Amino acid sequence: MSAPTADPGVRAALRALPGPARLLLAGVALNRMGSYVQVFVVLYVTSLGHTAAQAGLVLTGYGAGSVLGTLLGGILAERVGNRLAIAGSVLVTGVLTAVLPAAPGYLALLLTVTATGVAAQVYRPAASALLAELLPPERLVVASAVFRLALNVGAALGPLAGAALLTGSYTLMFEVNAAVSVAFGVVALVALPCGSPAPAARGARERARYADVLRDRRFALVVLALFLIALVESQYLSALPLDLRARSVPTAVYTALVALNGLLVIVGELPLTRYVQHWPMRVSIAGGIALIGTGIGLYGVGGGVAFLVAATVVWTLGEMIAAPSTLAYPALTAPEGARSRYIAALSAGQSVGYAAGPALGALLFQGLGGAVWPVFGAVGLLAAAAARSGVHQPEALRTAVPAATKT
Structure with a gap:
């Protein structure tokens, strides 16, 4: 039996992360930076002449969509694999963000923002599951702390980036966000490992039951x-x-x-x-x-x-x-x-x-x-x-x- 290995500490553990894990964590930070859509959506909706109550309803739609997207992401990751779930999530989020300024009326705006909330959270279960597949169990807690660090840094930088882009226009802010999402979606599709969908022997209905x-x-x-x-x-x-x-x-x-x-x-x-x-x-x-x-x-x-x-x-x-x-x-x-x-x-x-x-x-x-x-x-x-x-x-x-x- 081999001798037990010493705890390498946080820095060594981070250096030991495989390339796909580092790419995944960088994508998590970028995706979280895109959350400034949620931060600025109330201002955007009211700038179009809608009431504060209507803007609040749009924000509620985003939040409800986020919960639904998380649950949907758990199902999709098992059915199509983690890579496709992650890439699909950020690609669809990018497309929805790009078309947001073209929404023809309030109802279309509400539905688009809600759908964006759904798509933006689909990646979360797949990203956590893929991280668990890429790392040994004893390193997963530290990797999860890095995952949270990526989320928190993205959340801190996102509104700053959004505010800087907002000096141009809301359209510019949304389009840049969309371009970054689409770019990472393509990279994820090419560079991330596929991950493991649920065993084929299990029926789709059984896999999807929470x-x-x-x-x-x-x-x-x-x-x-x-x-x-x-x-x-x-x-x-x-x-x-x-x-x-x-x-x-x-x-x-x-x-x-x-x-x-x-x-x-x-x-x-x-x-x-x-x-x-x-x-x-x-x-x-x-x-x-x-x-x-x-x-x-x-x-x-x-x-x-x-x-x-x-x-x-x-x-x-x-x-x-x-x-x-x-x-x-x-x-x-x-x-x-x-x-x-x-x-x-x-x-x-x-x-x-x-x-x-x-x-x-x-x-x-x-x-x-x-x-x-x-x-x-x-x-x-x-x-x-x-x-x-x-x-x-x-x-x-x-x-x-x-x-x-x-x-």
Whole structure:
């Protein structure tokens, strides 16, 4: 039996990524940069003379399409393979973005933006599944942290790129976005490995059933946990600014708290994951979720700016601990042939929570005021309990992780 290998650390692990994995992660960042369509769509719709309510409905259509696209992506990845699902997603997104300025009326605009939301998210399950196929299980948590870094960097740079292009026109902004998407789609089609569709022996109807995923009761608890903690975490976008305004805290403080969260995640998550990757997944996922709930709940304790910063650091630390393991978990635990569906189900549950959370937080804050924070803190701890009950250590890591940690 060969001697166990030493943990090479994050930098060495990144250098060891195969070329297709690096290409995939670069494409993830580019695709996420294209999210500025979502950022600017409200301004675009109102610039056409439509009302704010109509613009909000278009944005809701994009969000609903994103959830549907994630679920559809899980099915397509199993039926046609990961490469075709990824390439098709970005190519169709590019085409829809290109025709967006030509939409002849409000209904056509609404349908086009909704379809863009669908197409833009189809790639996500396939990308996560392909990453799992390209890497050994013991490296997948670190790779998932890199995946998130690519998403976060793309999300940070995208609006800046969109704003720069907007100095020309909305049409220019959309067309450049479309050109980048189409270009990456062609590269993905040529350069990415095909990946593994579900076994041909299984019928198409069986492969496409998400009910089978939810019948896995332990995994369904993890989906529930991610939905609940998404409701809680999204309050930094909803209840927090409302509460700070009610407490006469300057808007600059809120902006700084949001920036602090983003900065900590971009700078600190990947180095932290070097250690977290060796923890049992139940500890990293459930423990991280508990910290998110605790940090959000601490916003209700009161105190000055320093205390607000401390609460933000606590829940951001929880996010950095839980998120890479959560992203890797379905790929490591799914039955053969169902990996993409498991990935999609977990992502969709989380997306629904993020979509519903801000509206729920605003509604509860209107009725409860500052008492909303212990409510969401309790929901966060409930999510942690669900994760603790549902998460189990993947079989692939039970032997791989001890070998990786020895020096």
